[in-house]
Amino acid sequence: MHPILNDIRLISFDLDGTLVDSVPDLAVAVDASLERLGLPAAGEARVRDWVGNGSLKLMERALTCARHGSPDEALLARAHEVFLECYGRDPGSRTRLYPGVREALDGLRGGGWVLTLVTNKPFAFIQPILAQFGLEAHFALCLGGDSLPQKKPDPAPLLHVAAHFGLPPSACLMVGDSRHDVAAGRAAGFRTLAVPYGYNHGEPVRDSRPDALVDSLAELV
Template sequence: MHPILNDIRLVAFDLDGTLIDSVPDLAVAADAALAELGLTPQGEARVHDWVGNGSLTLMARALEAALGGAPDEALLARAHRGFLDHYGRVPCARTRLYPGAREALAALAARGLPLALVTNKPSAFIAPLLEAFGLDGHFALCLGGDSLTAKKPDPAPLLHVAAHFDVSPSACLMVGDSRHDIAAGRAAGFRTLAVPYGYNHGEPVALSRPDGTVESLAELV
């Protein structure tokens, strides 16, 4: 067992960029939404750096890049609806599970540790993705970006998780790939663990000073 798990009684995981590489499908949906508005698709490489703050912010960034300036609210709403429609139809055609993720989740669950999923992705997409990869049985609680009134980097979702399981935040671990995960974990009083392979807006996640880093989630167990 990895030393960062010492005295930990609950583990919360981010989803995109931590457990799954979802950017290929997110980019297809974002580009399709832009194309419907007569705008230039922005491509996977750019979308990679825009993921992490929820789908509305993703489309705001895509529109700003395509327009060369900030979109108005009406256009953003249309683009976001288009994105949700396209992504909802095929959320995991190109998405892949990161190596080590399945093994880590299974081993932690086998040890009796409650597992929670805390993502900024709209909650409607969580179940289809987890079911597609056979991970739906591992999480006792799943929160999306629209489950509460606040999302990461606000600590509210993590504090909600700790309270739900009646576990002190100091005995909880947040595992993620971005500065938003680390900031939320730190603000909530969680221990934090980062993976360096995800979507941290083009910046090394180590700059956020997590309590630990692993190259693969398999190192947890």
């Protein structure tokens, strides 16, 4: 057992960039949305740097790049609606688990930790992605970016999770791949652990100074 788990009873995981590499599917949906709006495709490499703040921010970044300027509210709302439609048709066929994720989740669940999922991805897309990997039963609670008025890096989703299970934040761990996960965990009073392989806007997540860093989640068990 990794030392970061000492006295921890609940673990909250981020999804995109932590458990799964979802960028290939997100990029297809972003480019299909841009094409519908008569704009040039972004490509997977750009999308990889834009993920992490929810689907609305993703499309804002895509539009800003495609138009060389910030979109107005009406265009952004339309683009987001188109994106949700495109992504909803196929949210997972190109998405893959990162190495070590299944071993970690199986081991932690078997070891008695309460596992939860706190992502900025819209809630509707969580279950289909987890189900395709047979992981939906591993999580006692899942929150999406639209489950509460606030999303990461705001600590509210993590505080909600801790309160839901009647646990003090000091007995909880946030596991993610970005500065937003570390910031949310720190603000909520959670211990924080990061993985370096995900999406952090091109910055090393180590620079956010999580309490611990592992190359693979399998190191937890």
